[in-house]
Amino acid sequence: FMYKHDTRRMLQMAHQRYEQTGLKQWKHSEKWAHYCDNCTSKKSLETQFNMRVEHG
Numbered sequence: 001f002m003y004k005h006d007t008r009r010m011l012q013m014a015h016q017r018y019e020q021t022g023l024k025q026w027k028h029s030e031k032w033a034h035y036c037d038n039c040t041s042k043k044s045l046e047t048q049f050n051m052r053v054e055h056g
Contacts, residue, residue, distance in 0.1 A: 011036040 011028060015038045018026035033039040 007032075007035050008037065012038065 011032060014026045014028055028036065
């Protein structure tokens with residue numbers, strides 16, 4: 001990759017392809033999760049949901 005934004009774009013494309021095809025080859029490993037906006041958002045939402053379930 002030449003630039004940091006290329007990494008973000010590749011991860012976004014991988015998520016799109018996985019949603020379209022369902023093929024596990026498009027999933028990325030956990031080491032890339034902190035670079036991935038989709039994974040970061042999903043983890044944040046899961047944390048918030050779990051906190052509400054525990055308290056509510």
